[in-house]
Amino acid sequence: MRRGLAGAAVLGLLYIVSGFRLASPGSWQPSGYKPVGSQVAYRWTTDSCAAAAAEGCWHALFVAHDGCSSQLAVTLDESRGGIVVGDVFDEISLVPPLEPVELEFDATAGAPLTGSIASATCSQLGLPNS
Numbered sequence: 001m002r003r004g005l006a007g008a009a010v011l012g013l014l015y016i017v018s019g020f021r022l023a024s025p026g027s028w029q030p031s032g033y034k035p036v037g038s039q040v041a042y043r044w045t046t047d048s049c050a051a052a053a054a055e056g057c058w059h060a061l062f063v064a065h066d067g068c069s070s071q072l073a074v075t076l077d078e079s080r081g082g083i084v085v086g087d088v089f090d091e092i093s094l095v096p097p098l099e100p101v102e103l104e105f106d107a108t109a110g111a112p113l114t115g116s117i118a119s120a121t122c123s124q125l126g127l128p129n130s
Helices: 002-019
Strands: 034-036 040-045 057-064 068-080 083-095 101-106 114-123
Touching (some): 034 114, 040 114, 068 101, 083 101, 083 114
Antiparallel strands (some): 034 040, 040 057, 068 083, 068 114
């Protein structure tokens, strides 16, 4: 009985710890996130497109290592057949450190398109962009 409870406790602890593990030793981004520069990381997610997104959209969660006290600005490249055919920009103000924020990128051209995050700029109040 005690062994069973101890085993369950250890498994529970491992589950909790694994939810907070980092992508790789020495990196700051959470597991499943890809870096965009040194201070911002993202992972794709799914959600419904806004009604105005007639051509479709992409959704991604972003985290900033030190937060963005002014703004997080992100550009997504739209590609067709491996060739960039456009880009989409979205931004959000005041991103707390390591707190995920979701952005929606509305497609500007008809399908079939793929999207890739091209850049992310984290601005701090009174400091240069990073």
